[in-house]
Amino acid sequence: MKELLIKNGFVYDPLNKIDGETMDIAVRDGKIVEEVKKGKTIDASGMVVMPGGVDIHSHIAGAKVNSGRLLRPEDHYKDVELKTVLTRSGVGYSIPSTFTTGYRYSRMGWTTVMEPAMPPLKAKHTHEELNDTPMVDKGAYPLLGSNWFVLEYLRAKMYGECAAFVAWMMNATKGYAIKLVNPGGLEAWGFGRNVRDIDDPVPNFDITPREIIQGLCKVNQILNLPHTIHVHINNLGKPGNYVTTLETMRCVENLATDNKPIMHLTHCQFSAFAGEDWRTFKSASEEIAEYVNSHSHVTLDMGQIVFTNTTTMTADGPFQFTLYQITGNKWVNNDVETETSSGIVPFQYKRKNYVHATQWTIGLELALQIKDPWKILLTTDHPNAGPFTAYPKVITWLMSRKARDDVMKKVNKKTRRKAPLSAIDREYSLYEIAIATRAGQAKALGLESKGHLGVGADADISVYNLDPKKTNLADNPEAITKAFKKAAYTIKDGEIVVRDGEVVNSVNGRTYWVKVETQANLFEIEPELKRAFEKYYTVKYENYLVPQNFSAHQTPVTAKARIKS
Amino acid sequence: MLIMSKVKVILLTGRTIDQGVSKEHGKLSKEYQEKVAICEVDSSDLKNLTVIKGLNIKVITRFGSVVVKAIKSSRGSHPGIAYMPYGLWANIVVDPHTHGIGMPSFKGIPAELEAAPSENVTPIPVLLEETFRKKPQ
Amino acid sequence: MTLVKNVTCPICGTLCDDLEVEVEENSIVDVRNACAIGEAKFLNFTDPKHRNLKPLVRKGGELTEVSLDEAVERSAQILAHAQYPILYGWSCTSCQAIRVGIELAEEVGGVIDNTSTVCHGPSILSIQSVGIPTCTLGQVRHRADLVVYWASDPYSAHPRHIERYTSFSDGRFQESEWEHYVTRLRGVLGKKRLSRASARISMREVSIPPIADPKLPPEFETEKRKLIVVDVRKTRSAEIADFFIQVEPNRDFELLQALRLLVKDEELEVDKVAGVPVDLLEEFADILISCNFGIFFFGVGLTMSSGKHRNIDAAIALTKDLNYRTKFAIMPMRGHFNVAGANIVSTWQTGYPFAVDFSHGYPRYNPGETSAVDILQRDESDASLIIASDPVSNFPRNAAQNLVKNPMITIDPVVSPTTMMADVVIPSAFVGIEVEGTAYRMDCVPLPMKKIVEPPKICLPDEEILRRILLQVRQIRQTGGKA
């Protein structure tokens, strides 16, 4: 029996409606408990205690991330981590090597991170890397929005079969959620084309993105997966795309029941562009916020820009090609048979560039104009809009108008003049930060034992050296950044793993995947699948599957499907 | 007396299917030596060498020289191009310079061929001992 | 007797995963679907003539049989006391073993380099400077109506590549050209040769009379799925192709640059480029532009000849240019079955694909400085561990001499010039036959390697051997040199 007591901290635990009360948190055998008798005590007086950070969308592992690492030795040369007795060495600023990724998340107090783009054919690769990413719990979302089986089942309106297929897929890839990237567009990209909007049919497949989105949303409901569908919209990164974003949210409106979210729209900053072209480009954050404020079926995450040199990488091949055309930078494209594509382009976000500066305002505007913090979560779409190590900065911008103004002074003049951000006074409280970085994320993911400190929760806890009673945080942005950069303590499954921002204990972390349970025979489609499989793929059915315990610490989460037999 | 003529060629090294197959019989096998200690030479070049196929020739570059069996190149006609499968023999004559990027030049090396009918191909163990002055297993 | 299906072949980067192996009392009696090389492997790997079956340590100048423990102990001593050891090989073992190898290299502050350093190293350098538009092989199978093998001879080095993934495979949007090929052969050679042609997979001789003038054959237009070979000599693959373009040695760069100009609709002011008539080149450029999905597969013919990574730069640049006109991809033909995996694991753990130097306590990468051949040519390393590869045969002689001069540990299932010259020989089990694990195909698709039969008792998996060495190295270092 291993016990731990965190005494006298200011506790922020939004899922249990605890807002900065001075409390003790007791831990036994990796779980939060009512009380403990003995064991170690951490004196957290004058410090902030929160559930461990959760990241719903961060590209940390798999084929695409690794191609990014390979592509950018120049990203690694200056950012190195030495080997210590406890930790492995590594390199990388925007695309750190796996060990380094785990340590850096943990040093900031994060304990769960989701890889949002797993090409199913290369799922083993993603899992091998997650297995080498220590300190945090993980999961990965298989890319399904241009998968031939999905397109064909949905075209025939065979939702039950499609659900069975997706359930099979979660098992086959050890996946956690349904991911759609530029639905249908990636199939078109197989011949160098794209779809224009959600009603533009996919070449050769006679189905529209709208039907794919709605179909997979229904499938997600049938399967009762813990997370909603996770959507990267069509037309991402294009001026005027906010219309597509609104249509995408609207197209599932009437599928919603009991005010529950049924869609997660990711890195929304890249999808809230108004204007006709780059010259007339402007923020559409108000239009998006307005819609989100009056609907409850979507959650979003920010995809907040930081001004830095980073690496863009998405499954959205055509979008990445556009970025390559714009920047002339080096470019990787990698299409995956029957499933998806991907692209990588290094990118420098510049303060003085009107578009980049405006993108910076859009992310913050969304987070500040959407009233309910449960609806918009903090991300940088690592590393697309900036590396995850910028989270302390983003937290600071949300919490301090002063901090935002300091940046505003230095950005492009036109942006300064036009951006709605200049007029926004709202500042996040620590309670709201705890929602945007923990509680809201865990809730959206359906990870019931994460994101809170109630009895029975996983003892994933972060303690920050920050005293909101003594310091006026909004006026002292540096204090916020400093505290969130280096957690005073990070506790993972009840073990102290980080102290004063340094790793003191290296742990592995689990990999979650969703195991669908159902009365019906999900595997009725299997013979059919096997037959088609040989035709669709260049690998054998059996060799495609990620076996049970392929990597250490695989942990199934069950979903109870509502498929009728 | 026979005058040994020399022929200038561009030497390429590379994979062959025979090398791939014979390797699976072991690098000490007779098959391996037969398929790998060879040099494919165009028939016109062979004529100039006054060598008939199946006899030995010496391949000389500025990095070294090695005796291998001359084989008539079976595909197309490529006067001026000679081809050796990868292996210990070829490596004696390839360009070891990496030009700063870690990679020696295994292809496109200027070389000279000369008939060596009375010389033998050196088998691997002997070659190893000669090259490294250490006793092979 | 049992039939093991869906076996992945542990030989080349084609990584065929459809082999069927018949096993009788722990020995393989038959193998189906493999090419000649694959078949030779599965049927001969147990041959004791070339199998390492005893742990050996060099004593008084001679390799002497010892216990496995002693061999491991000696290896750990060598590595723990070396200042700058090289850990080399890795492309013929599993990713699981490579992971441990990197940890070992980090522990001893050495350099870990894999065989890509002497094959597609320049391709990687080129990708790092310009990127790469590529795809998995299934995209090619389903979509490619134009396949170009450039300086690569799949027939010899990747025998089933054409059949499984390109011109002779069947895809959703593209039919196999096998029928067309057979028809054409019928015209050219008559029926007698047909049977031999259809035995192509078993690697018997197929030969078409050489095309005399460099002109497109008349039937080229009707070909739905075009196969073109560009090479310095007429390879076996060139004979299967719809068309063969012969380039003068060391002049691929010029040819690629000329094509780039033509693809951008610029004129060439000469009659010939690299030995190829400009008329023909113009037609070639047209074919490149007008396909729906084209791909270049390039071999070490480009990386190893003069120009090296600049040849690849040009080939990738051409591919990028073509993407403004149509869909085009490019892929290196990776040799050893898991050389892609060696790059991949190295990259996720260290940030760099090969030539990783841990002597400063963190990964450093500077090919030309931290690459095995260069370190050896500068004579800087003082020990080495070689796993499942044969640098004594494959490195230039001066590099190999410096390798052999210092203590050298080898872990290998088979006898090779390298194991023969080693100071420690640790026999190991064959990945994909006697041990399972993961390997990555040339298009970076991960595939499971199977355990089909039990290895001889003394032959442990690479992963385990490396772990044992690592453990001992740590002990030695903790006790300050004494184990």
Ligand code: SF4
């Ligand atoms: S092509 Fe390569 S992987 Fe396929 S059977 Fe032959 S040697 Fe094995």
Ligand SMILES: [Zn+2]
């Ligand atoms: Zn993303």
